[in-house]
Amino acid sequence: MFPSRTVENYLKAILQAEIALPPEQLLPMGQLAAALGVAPGTATTMMKALAEAGLVRYEPYAGVRLTAPGEKLAALVLRRHRLIEQFLVQVMGMSWAEVHDEAEQLEHAVSERLIERIDDMLGRPQVDPHGDPIPGPEGMVAQREYANLLSCPLKTPVVVVRVTDQGPDFLRFIEDNELKPGRSIEVEHRDAAADAVIVRRDAHRVTIGMRAASKLLVEVV
Amino acid sequence: MFPSRTVENYLKAILQAEIALPPEQLLPMGQLAAALGVAPGTATTMMKALAEAGLVRYEPYAGVRLTAPGEKLAALVLRRHRLIEQFLVQVMGMSWAEVHDEAEQLEHAVSERLIERIDDMLGRPQVDPHGDPIPGPEGMVAQREYANLLSCPLKTPVVVVRVTDQGPDFLRFIEDNELKPGRSIEVEHRDAAADAVIVRRDAHRVTIGMRAASKLLVEVV
DNA sequence: TCATGAATTTTGATGATTCAAAATAAATGA
DNA sequence: TCATTTATTTTGAATCATCAAAATTCATGA
Ligand SMILES: [Mn+2]
Ligand SMILES: [Mn+2]
Ligand SMILES: [Mn+2]
Ligand SMILES: [Mn+2]
Numbered sequence: 001m002f003p004s005r006t007v008e009n010y011l012k013a014i015l016q017a018e019i020a021l022p023p024e025q026l027l028p029m030g031q032l033a034a035a036l037g038v039a040p041g042t043a044t045t046m047m048k049a050l051a052e053a054g055l056v057r058y059e060p061y062a063g064v065r066l067t068a069p070g071e072k073l074a075a076l077v078l079r080r081h082r083l084i085e086q087f088l089v090q091v092m093g094m095s096w097a098e099v100h101d102e103a104e105q106l107e108h109a110v111s112e113r114l115i116e117r118i119d120d121m122l123g124r125p126q127v128d129p130h131g132d133p134i135p136g137p138e139g140m141v142a143q144r145e146y147a148n149l150l151s152c153p154l155k156t157p158v159v160v161v162r163v164t165d166q167g168p169d170f171l172r173f174i175e176d177n178e179l180k181p182g183r184s185i186e187v188e189h190r191d192a193a194a195d196a197v198i199v200r201r202d203a204h205r206v207t208i209g210m211r212a213a214s215k216l217l218v219e220v221v
Numbered sequence: 222m223f224p225s226r227t228v229e230n231y232l233k234a235i236l237q238a239e240i241a242l243p244p245e246q247l248l249p250m251g252q253l254a255a256a257l258g259v260a261p262g263t264a265t266t267m268m269k270a271l272a273e274a275g276l277v278r279y280e281p282y283a284g285v286r287l288t289a290p291g292e293k294l295a296a297l298v299l300r301r302h303r304l305i306e307q308f309l310v311q312v313m314g315m316s317w318a319e320v321h322d323e324a325e326q327l328e329h330a331v332s333e334r335l336i337e338r339i340d341d342m343l344g345r346p347q348v349d350p351h352g353d354p355i356p357g358p359e360g361m362v363a364q365r366e367y368a369n370l371l372s373c374p375l376k377t378p379v380v381v382v383r384v385t386d387q388g389p390d391f392l393r394f395i396e397d398n399e400l401k402p403g404r405s406i407e408v409e410h411r412d413a414a415a416d417a418v419i420v421r422r423d424a425h426r427v428t429i430g431m432r433a434a435s436k437l438l439v440e441v442v
Numbered sequence: 443t444c445a446t447g448a449a450t451t452t453t454g455a456t457g458a459t460t461c462a463a464a465a466t467a468a469a470t471g472a
Numbered sequence: 473t474c475a476t477t478t479a480t481t482t483t484g485a486a487t488c489a490t491c492a493a494a495a496t497t498c499a500t501g502a
Contacts, residue, residue, distance in 0.1 A: 006489065029450060034447060039491055044451055044488080061497060091312075092338050102332055111323055111331035117313050227459065250480060260461055265481055267459080282467060282480060 003055075005108040009036065010046055011055065012107075014066055015074035019143065026063030075139040080115055081107040081128070082135075083130035087118045091130040096129040097171035122157035130171075131162030131181040131217065147186055147220070149197050149213035159184050161188045165215040178205045181218065222276075226329045229298045230257065232276065233328075235287055236295035240364065247284025295357040301336055302328040303349035303356075306352055308339045310350040317350040318392035350440065351392075352383030352402040366432070368441070370408055370434035372417050378404050379439035386436040398427050400437065 003011065015215035020128070022139050032196055033043040055070035066074060070192060078109045084103040087164045089095040110118075116137075119125075135141055136216055152158050160183045178201060188205065197213040199206045207215075224232065234256045238248050254264040270281040278289035287295060305324040309315040317325070331339075337358075340346075349356055356362055373379050381404045384395055395401060399422060407424065410419045418434040420427045429437075 004488080018478095030448095038489090040491055041452075041492085048451095050417055088335070092342070093337065094335070094338065098334070102335055105332070106327070109326040111326070112314070114309070114313065114320070118317065121313070161446065194342040223456080251478095259459090261480065262462085262482075263460055270458090 006046075007050065007055075008073075008108055008196065009194060010050065010072070011041075012072035012077045012081070013068055014056065014064060015078060018066060022178075023129075024065075026059060026065055028063045032064065037139055040197065051079070064139070072139045074137040076137075077107055077175070079135040079137070080110055083118050083122070084110065084134055085128045085130070087127050090122060095172075095175075096166040097175065098127065100166040100168075111213060127162070127181075129181075130164075131160075132164075146217035149199065149208070149216045149218060151209060152187060152218050152220065154187050157184055157186055157221050159221055160216060161219045162217040163215060165212075166215060169219060170212065170215070173212075174216070179206065184221070185218070224294055224298075227267075229294075230331055231264075231271065232291055232295035233302070234286065235277065235285060235375075236292060236299060239287060245286075247280060247286055247424060249284045252391045253285065291315045296360040297358075298328055300356040300358070301331060303332065303353055304336060304339050304346070305405075306344070306349045306351070307343055307346050307355070311343060316393075318389040318396065318398075320350065320385040321389075348383070348402075350402075351385075351387065352381075353385075356389050362363065367438035370429070370437045370439065371411070371419065371431060373408060373441065374406050375410070378405055378407055378442050380442055382440045383438040384436060385438060386433075391433065391436070394433075395437075398422075398429075399429065406439070407442070 008030075013032060014067045017031060017035060021027060025061065029040055029043050029047065031046075033040045036043065045056045047056060047064050050056045050062075050070070054067060055073065056064045056066055058064045061153055081103045085096075085099045088099040088102055089096050125134060133141060133143060147158075157169060160179055160181050162181060163171065165171070179185065179199070186200045187197060188200045189195075190210075191198070192210075195210050196207050197210060199208065231253075233289050234253060235248060237255060242248060249318060250261055250264050250268065252260040253268075257264065268277060268279045268285050271277045271291070272285075275288060276294065277285045277287055281283045285434075302324045305327045306320045308321055309318050309320040328397060339419065340358075346355060354362060354364065367382055368379075381400055381402050383402060384392065386392070400420070404422065407421045408420045411417075411430075411431075412419070417428050418431060420429065
């Protein structure tokens with residue numbers, strides 16, 4: 001049997017949470033449940049079923065971790081999600097702020113065949129509109145580590161490479177201030193007291209909060 | 222929160238069955254169940270629920286019929302299905318034989334917004350790749366009645382306008398014999414004993430069975 | 443060590459969708 | 473008319489995904 005829509009969502013959520021976790025560390029049920037917007041008991045029940053199916057390793061009161069087959073499946077869902085996002089922006093001309101919700105549904109409905117066509121048509125892109133890496137047809141690819149606007153060097157040219165927040169409002173803010181991936185900027189100053197980061201984009205200055213600054217990943221050029 | 226995927230499929234199936242039915246005549250449960258590949262009792266249960274929701278008129282032991290709201294919803298599903306088919310052929314370059322199954326899934330996953338973009342991009346098409354009419358955003362449009370290869374005049378130029386069978390094998394046969402919608406042909410002869418219809422396409426002759434011939438709708442030019 | 447509080451699991455329940463098989467109604471045809 | 477066949481409905485049960493609330497386990501800090 002093929003993973004249901006629900007199972008696909010669980011696997012993808014686990015994968016995305018694991019990426020932000022040290023290797024081997026288990027993902028607690030509370031976090032998983034919160035990520036999916038379900039009651040904790042619901043997540044527990046599902047994890048027992050997925051463990052039964054060999055897709056996760058589940059340790060009661062400790063948490064879960066994807067097995068190799070589970071990770072492969074999860075990566076394929078993530079691959080579909082991100083290819084669809086890129087397609088909606090590049091081909092359908094949709095805003096990068098609205099493609100996430102659309103992809104959230106379509107990722108479960110497209111066939112392998114259609115995904116391959118999309119991949120073809122886009123020239124096998126490596127990243128989606130938000131700079132998130134697109135897993136290959138064989139599964140996850142190694143993640144490159146990037147600095148964010150809190151950790152990158154001051155007064156040094158950096159290029160925005162990724163925005164790790166899918167919220168439409170946040171994305172629109174980034175777009176309005178021309179801070180999308182590809183854009184070259186500099187961190188002028190960080191003000192811990194004001195909880196703010198002052199960024200220079202050409203001649204313009206933009207001030208963003210530290211919480212938001214941590215969501216903007218950059219590469220030193 | 223209404224129509225679930227399942228309900229959408231039921232409504233669409235009823236609408237498509239109704240089209241081939243005299244007005245006012247009820248659709249029997251057996252036919253509906255067969256069309257959806259479910260047990261008869263399952264269809265009965267669902268019809269009671271849909272009647273409760275005001276989407277169908279259900280008469281025990283007689284059959285069902287869509288109400289106005291039910292028909293509107295069903296037409297919107299059909300609209301999505303057919304726009305998606307046209308999109309997959311025109312934009313994604315997929316074969317007209319394989320788009321039906323793909324659309325069967327996508328019709329439940331695309332947003333109103335995306336469907337409007339697709340409609341735009343295609344220039345508001347009136348028919349899908351099989352010649353099936355695409356309902357407008359407000360619901361069903363009046364159906365034009367066409368002759369088929371069994372009822373059209375002999376030795377008279379006609380244009381194929383529609384193929385009323387979504388089976389991949391049949392569609393591939395039509396494609397291989399260049400009988401897709403838009404093609405101009407003539408019925409040379411009908412042979413009841415042989416259960417065959419001989420069609421002339423330019424200088425070529427194609428023989429098809431009567432069952433298949435009834436699936437090819439044509440317009441006298 | 444142990445009482446507390448937080449996190450997690452268990453329990454009991456619900457809604458949606460489905461089936462197989464039994465019961466019933468309708469249609470048919472002598 | 474009435475027995476037989478066919479279609480439909482009813483019944484009882486299963487699966488999946490979910491919740492709220494109760495029970496349990498774990499971690500903590502006095
Ligand atoms: Mn999803
Ligand atoms: Mn993305
Ligand atoms: Mn469908
Ligand atoms: Mn079609």
